[in-house]
Amino acid sequence: MxxxxxxxxxxxxxxxxxxxxxxxxxxQTQEQEAAPDPEPQPEPEPPLEAPTPPPPEKKTVPPPKAAAASSNIVLAPLAESDRVDYEPNGRRRIGVHRELPATAPEAAWTTDANGAPVWRVTVQATGAVALRLHFTGFHVGAGRVTVLEADSAKRGQTRSYSGDGPAGDGELWSDIVDGDTAIVEYYPADSSVKSGDAPFRIDKVSHMWASPLEAF
Known part of the structure; x- marks a missing residue:
């Protein structure tokens, strides 16, 4: 023992x-050696991202049509037989009334320098010293109509007309325009109006071959 x-x-x-x-x-060493290796953990998947919406489609607004040649009304020169300088009573005669086409010219809508819609037409009485325009069915409400000389050097005070005309019956003669060409511009009260017929018709032109001052 x-x-x-x-x-x-x-x-x-x-x-x-x-x-x-x-x-x-x-x-303990044998247990550690016998223990299996831990299984590798899968990497976390990245979060799903919402698809980026496409940019909003830009609407292309077509530019307004400029006044074309068809927005001009041109009358030929007067024949010599149409020029009668004196009335039977001896009074001096300086002009004559001439009829205009019954239909307004097409493509007369355009825009001014500020982008406002405007209906524009040019009336030419070839060879006239001065002229006046007659409007019928004139009902522009709060809109306005201006009549200008085509030659900017001859322009004086701007002439504007609105409502139903001075007499309120839809009939009016414009003031005298110096030269043989007048520009008529209609500005509607509603700026969204950019097409269609103007609320009036120009049916006559007073073609003057002499200055109005010579009638007195």
Missing amino acids: RVLLIGWLLLFACDGTPPQTQTTALD
């Missing part, structure tokens, strides 16, 4: 570890 005890003590003295402790450490 004494011999076994001495042998055990010698074994402990050589290793420094009790048999039970040595066995336990070995068992």
